[in-house]
Amino acid sequence: MSRPIALVTGGGSGIGLAVAEHLINFYGYRVAILDINGERGQAESSRMNSGSDSCLFLQADAAEYHQQAKAFQQAFEWGGNRLDFFHANAGIGDSDSVYKETNGLDETTGLPKPLDLRIVDVNLNAVLQGVHLARHFLEKNSTPGGRILITSSCLGLYPNHCLPLYTATKHALVGFVRATAPVYTGMNITINALAPNLIETNLMPADIRPLWDRGQLTPMNTAIKALDAIMTNKQLTGQTIELALDELVFSKAPPYSTANTKWMCEQHELWEQVSQPLLPKPAGQNVAKISNGA
Template sequence: MSKPVALITGGGSGIGLAIAEHLINIHGYRVVILDVNKERGAAEAKRLNNADNCLFKEVDVTDFDQQAQAFQQTCEWGGGRLDMFVANAGIGDGDSVYKDLKGVDEKTGLPKPVDLRTLDVNLNAVIQGVHLARHFFLKNATPGGKIVITSSCLGVYANHSLPLYSASKHALVGFVRSTAPVFTGMDITINALLPVLIETNLMPEAVRPLWDRAQLTPLSTVSKAIDSIMDAKVTGQTIELSLDQTVFSKQQAFSTPNAKWMCEQHKLWEMACEPLLPKPPGQNVGELQ
């Protein structure tokens, strides 16, 4: 039987690389690493590759066509299968809502728009990736697969110095909790990792020596979290990675009966969104009959 295949964005460094290594060495996967950083990504894939189990592709995930082609090539390389998608590529805040960093328009005197690349990478590209993963998962001989999204502890908490990053990571938590029940009907699981703080290339060099090292989460906790989502019943979870702990965080309790009522009106929402929701298995576009 062929080995399971995973596609990991931002897999050339840090958390994505640790997941690639863990999937290959412990779970017997073959892994395709996507990254914009060609030099580092290619070198790491070469290091991990023995017996044709790791491949690197230079891809900017914000370019839909590049990401789509990478999915296609991964399935071909995998012998017609894709079992896991790890949407992990991410960047910090590239602009400010507190200052006119980009200056003002000379004619109008109005501020230039905020550069939202953080949301393009951390959120929009992840949604496009999930959309592509679903498409390819349903072509598997046994349709289905696993999606892992790297959110952040700032997906449930907030940080005033990283508002764009916090917004993107909060949105991912909502996306995971919202999609999981529908994906269950397609045998697709979707879970989010919410690391607290792990020393990686995301952390600017200048501040690295200033952190209290006792507060840093080791990469071994990422492996532990991956182990916890391998079970096909685990879905819709947002897993905080804190030091050596993996904590399945709960959705916030409803503050009013009215809010609970609105969120529980699935049948009415389903009627309202009828064209957008999947039909019974076997009748969806992209599914093999």
């Protein structure tokens, strides 16, 4: 039987690299790592391969749809026409300020120049496009289905005024996972999010390293524990798993504030009727009950 296949974006460093390595060494996967950084991605891929054909490096910008789509195609074919796991993980820090005009004013109109929203392209749009592509390939498996994992952040659950764009993109990912999981369940696809606190990776700003209390750094092993929770429980879906030092915390959606809010959000059949062209099944058959917690 062929070995299971994963595609990990941002797999050349940090959390993505640790996940790729664990899937290979512990779960017998073959893993394609997609990364924009060619040098690092190639070096890590060669190291993990060591003659075993366990790793394929694909240099691509996840934020460019056609590059990501091509990487999916290459990974699927390399895997012998299968894909079992997609980790949408590549991410960057804030690319611009919403507090001042870092780019100055347009000379002709006198209006502020547009924000640089590269962070939205990488942290949010690339993830949505990646999930869209993953669903396509997961459904092509001989037994359709598989696992999707998204790296959000603790800033997907709690705000940080210094990183408002990052906070916005990471909150969006948590909402997306919670919204889609009940429908993907019917397609034999699980979708979960990691919400790490600070883990020392190449993303950690150089200036903060000497100032940060090392006792407040989450070890990479906590991300691996979350991965193990996902790999060993096929029913686990719709979860946002906070990684806080050694702890995994299964975060719950906030409770409904009013009876009206609850009523509005739970009119599933009515919403399904009006959203019918966008849903996979006839109205009334889409929403699986998913427990909100561990």
